Amino acid sequence: MAQVTLRKVVKKYDETLAVRGIDLDIADKEFVVLVGPSGCGKSTTLRMIAGLEEITDGDIMIGGTVVNDVPPKDRDIAMVFQNYALYPHMTVYENMSFGLRLKKVAKDEIRQRVENAARILDITELLQRKPKQLSGGQRQRVAMGRAIVRDPKVFLFDEPLSNLDAKLRVQMRTEIKKVHQKVRTTTVYVTHDQVEAMTLADRVVVMNGGRIEQVxxxxxxxxxxxxxxxxxxxxxxxxxxxxxxxxxxAGALTARIGDIALPLPASRTTRYKPYVGKELLFGLRPEHMTEQRPYANGETRNFSVKIDVVEPMGMETLVYFRVAGTDVCARVAPASAVPAGADMPLAADLAHMHLIDPASDLII
Amino acid sequence: MASIAATAGGPTRPVRYGSISRNRRRALIWSYVFLVIFAVFFLLPPVYMLITSLKTSQEISAATNPWWVFNPTLQNYIELLSSNQYLTFFRNSALISIIVVTVTMLISVPAAFALARMKFWGSATLATGVFLTYLIPETLLFIPLFKTFAYVYEYTGIQLINNWWVLIVIYPTLTVPFCTWIMIGYFASIPKELDEAALIDGASYIQTLTKIFIPVALPGIIAATIFAFTVSWAQFLYPLAFTTSTDQLVLPVGIITTLIKGDVYNWGQVMTGALLGAAPPLIIYAFLMDYYIAGLTAGATKG
Structure with missing residues (x-):
C-alpha cells in the first residue's frame, strides 16, 4: 500500500530552479515513468523522492505520510542506479543481503528472500560471484535483485538501462516489466528514452525545464x-x-502552408474556428504521411513531392522532402519508395493532425 | 580462384616488415640500460653495508679489496643482537612506529571520509588546509616545537623532552596531513552512487565507512600505512632533537650516537645496525605490495 504524492515540490540549487513546483499523484502498484531531456529535473525529482536530495519547498508523501525530513533508510524505498552501484568487494549474495543484514533480519529469512529474488531474476548461479565477474546485464539484474530483496514500498529506477548496449537494453526492458508484473511494487522510473517510457509505463510523466508538461x-x-x-x-x-x-x-477551414492549401477535416471546424486568420503550427507524425493507399476515414489528402533523402529501415522506409522551407519526414512502405531526387505521390492522414498555437505552445 | 592465386604469389618487391617491433626493441634496450644504471646506483650502498657488516674491524681497516669478504664473520650481528642497548633502540622504534601508524589511520581515515563525502561549510578549504600543513618543512618546526615543550614543562610540570613517547605526539603532525590527503583522493574516486546505495540500504555514516569505504579503498589505506610507517621509522631530526638519554633513543639516532664514539667509527656494527634497521620496512613492503595494486573498485559500476 504505497502511493507517492508530490505537492508543489521545488528544488533550488543556489539560484537555479531545477524543479519548479510539481504536483504528481502516483497510485499504489503503479509504474510511472518520468521522461524528458537532460536537465529537465526528472532525476532530481526521483532523488528527492529517495531522500538523497533535500526539497526546497513543498511536500512529498509516501503511503500517506509526509517524508520531507525522513532519511532515505526510513522511507522504505529501494533504488536502482544507472551505473548499478554494486559493492565491489562483496559477492552477489552479500550485495543483495546487505540491507537486510543491516536491519538484522534473521539469517534464514535473508537466505530465503535472496534466493527468491535470485529466482525471479534468473541469477541463482551467480550468487557467489563478485560484481567484476559479471557482464553489464548481469550487474543490472543484481542491482534490481538488491532492490527486490528489501521488499520496499517503492522502487526507484534512475536511468537503469542507459549503460547497456541497444540489444541488451531492449531485453532488460522486458525483464523489468516482467518483474513489475510479478512483484507489483509502486515504481518510479526515470529515463530520457521515450521508447523506454512508452513501453514500460502505466503512466508517463513528460518533464521539461523543471515542470511537468503532461501526465x-x-x-x-x-x-x-x-x-x-x-x-x-x-x-x-x-x-x-x-x-x-x-x-x-465558405465554412470550411484550410491550413495554408506556403503555397499549399490543405482542407482540414470538417469534424475539427468548431474547435479551430476561433483561430481563423492566425499564424499556427501544423503538426503531423511521419507515420501519418504514407504512400497513397485506401484510407477508410476519408480524411486523407493526396499530394506529390520531390524526395531529397531516402532511409531504408527494413520494415519501412523514411523519406525526407521539403515543404515551405522545412524538412519533412514520411514513413512509407519499402516497396513504394522512390530513389532520392524522384517525385513521389504521398497521402497525409489528417485525422491525426494537430494545430499548435505558437504563442502558448499548446495544442488547440 | 584467380585473385587468390595472385595474392598468394605475394608482392614482387621485398616489403620491410617489423619496423614497429624494431622500434619497440630499441626502446626496450634503452629502458634496460637505464634501469640497470639506476639499480646499480641505488643498490650499491646496501650491498656495501652487507659486505662490511660481515667483516671484522681488522679486515675493514686493512688495505684489501673493500668489495670482497675474505674472512666472513657474524660477530657484528651477534654483538648487536645481544646488546641490550641496540634492542632498546629497536623496541622504541617499533613501539613508536606501530602506535603512530595506528593513531594516524584512526585520525586520517575518518577525517578523509568526512572531507571527501560529508559536504559541510568550509570542507574544501579545510581539505586544502590539511595539505598545506604538510608543506611546512620539519627543519623549520623543531625549534618552535622545542620551545613549546619548554613552555609546557614550565606551566604544567610535564616533561616532554627526552622521553621516547613524545615522538608519538609529534610524528602524527607529519603523517596525518599526508595520509588524509591520500585518503581523500581514494575516497573521492569511489562513485557517489555507492554511498547513496548504502544510505538507502540503511547504513549509517559509520557503517558506510567501515563496511563500504574502507574495504573498497584498501589499496589506498595500505599506501597510507606504508607511508606513515616509513616516516616514523626513518625519522631522524625530531628524535635527535628531542631525545638524549640512550634508553630513550630510536634506532637511526641510536646507531649514530652510540656506535660512533668520538672519532672512532665502529663501521662493522654501524653497517650491521643500519642493515637490521632497514629490514622491517622492507618486510612490510614485501607483504603489503600485493594489496598495493589498485583495481579493487573494478566492477562497482560500469567498468
Whole structure:
C-alpha cells in the first residue's frame, strides 16, 4: 500500500530552479515513468523522492505520510542506479543481503528472500560471484535483485538501462516489466528514452525545464499531446511541424502552408474556428504521411513531392522532402519508395493532425 | 580462384616488415640500460653495508679489496643482537612506529571520509588546509616545537623532552596531513552512487565507512600505512632533537650516537645496525605490495 504524492515540490540549487513546483499523484502498484531531456529535473525529482536530495519547498508523501525530513533508510524505498552501484568487494549474495543484514533480519529469512529474488531474476548461479565477474546485464539484474530483496514500498529506477548496449537494453526492458508484473511494487522510473517510457509505463510523466508538461497513459500522450514539446518528444522520428495560416472558405477551414492549401477535416471546424486568420503550427507524425493507399476515414489528402533523402529501415522506409522551407519526414512502405531526387505521390492522414498555437505552445 | 592465386604469389618487391617491433626493441634496450644504471646506483650502498657488516674491524681497516669478504664473520650481528642497548633502540622504534601508524589511520581515515563525502561549510578549504600543513618543512618546526615543550614543562610540570613517547605526539603532525590527503583522493574516486546505495540500504555514516569505504579503498589505506610507517621509522631530526638519554633513543639516532664514539667509527656494527634497521620496512613492503595494486573498485559500476 504505497502511493507517492508530490505537492508543489521545488528544488533550488543556489539560484537555479531545477524543479519548479510539481504536483504528481502516483497510485499504489503503479509504474510511472518520468521522461524528458537532460536537465529537465526528472532525476532530481526521483532523488528527492529517495531522500538523497533535500526539497526546497513543498511536500512529498509516501503511503500517506509526509517524508520531507525522513532519511532515505526510513522511507522504505529501494533504488536502482544507472551505473548499478554494486559493492565491489562483496559477492552477489552479500550485495543483495546487505540491507537486510543491516536491519538484522534473521539469517534464514535473508537466505530465503535472496534466493527468491535470485529466482525471479534468473541469477541463482551467480550468487557467489563478485560484481567484476559479471557482464553489464548481469550487474543490472543484481542491482534490481538488491532492490527486490528489501521488499520496499517503492522502487526507484534512475536511468537503469542507459549503460547497456541497444540489444541488451531492449531485453532488460522486458525483464523489468516482467518483474513489475510479478512483484507489483509502486515504481518510479526515470529515463530520457521515450521508447523506454512508452513501453514500460502505466503512466508517463513528460518533464521539461523543471515542470511537468503532461501526465498520461502512453497512448494518450501519443495521440493527444497537450503541448508542442510533448508532441515533438513522444514518437520517433519526431512529429513534423510546419508553419501555417488558418483560413476559412465558405465554412470550411484550410491550413495554408506556403503555397499549399490543405482542407482540414470538417469534424475539427468548431474547435479551430476561433483561430481563423492566425499564424499556427501544423503538426503531423511521419507515420501519418504514407504512400497513397485506401484510407477508410476519408480524411486523407493526396499530394506529390520531390524526395531529397531516402532511409531504408527494413520494415519501412523514411523519406525526407521539403515543404515551405522545412524538412519533412514520411514513413512509407519499402516497396513504394522512390530513389532520392524522384517525385513521389504521398497521402497525409489528417485525422491525426494537430494545430499548435505558437504563442502558448499548446495544442488547440 | 584467380585473385587468390595472385595474392598468394605475394608482392614482387621485398616489403620491410617489423619496423614497429624494431622500434619497440630499441626502446626496450634503452629502458634496460637505464634501469640497470639506476639499480646499480641505488643498490650499491646496501650491498656495501652487507659486505662490511660481515667483516671484522681488522679486515675493514686493512688495505684489501673493500668489495670482497675474505674472512666472513657474524660477530657484528651477534654483538648487536645481544646488546641490550641496540634492542632498546629497536623496541622504541617499533613501539613508536606501530602506535603512530595506528593513531594516524584512526585520525586520517575518518577525517578523509568526512572531507571527501560529508559536504559541510568550509570542507574544501579545510581539505586544502590539511595539505598545506604538510608543506611546512620539519627543519623549520623543531625549534618552535622545542620551545613549546619548554613552555609546557614550565606551566604544567610535564616533561616532554627526552622521553621516547613524545615522538608519538609529534610524528602524527607529519603523517596525518599526508595520509588524509591520500585518503581523500581514494575516497573521492569511489562513485557517489555507492554511498547513496548504502544510505538507502540503511547504513549509517559509520557503517558506510567501515563496511563500504574502507574495504573498497584498501589499496589506498595500505599506501597510507606504508607511508606513515616509513616516516616514523626513518625519522631522524625530531628524535635527535628531542631525545638524549640512550634508553630513550630510536634506532637511526641510536646507531649514530652510540656506535660512533668520538672519532672512532665502529663501521662493522654501524653497517650491521643500519642493515637490521632497514629490514622491517622492507618486510612490510614485501607483504603489503600485493594489496598495493589498485583495481579493487573494478566492477562497482560500469567498468
Amino acid at each position: 498520461g497513459a502512453p497512448n494518450d500522450l501519443y495521440h493527444a499531446p497537450a503541448t508542442k514539446f510533448v508532441a515533438g518528444f513522444i514518437g520517433s522520428p519526431a512529429m513534423n511541424f510546419l508553419p501555417c495560416r488558418l483560413e476559412e472558405n
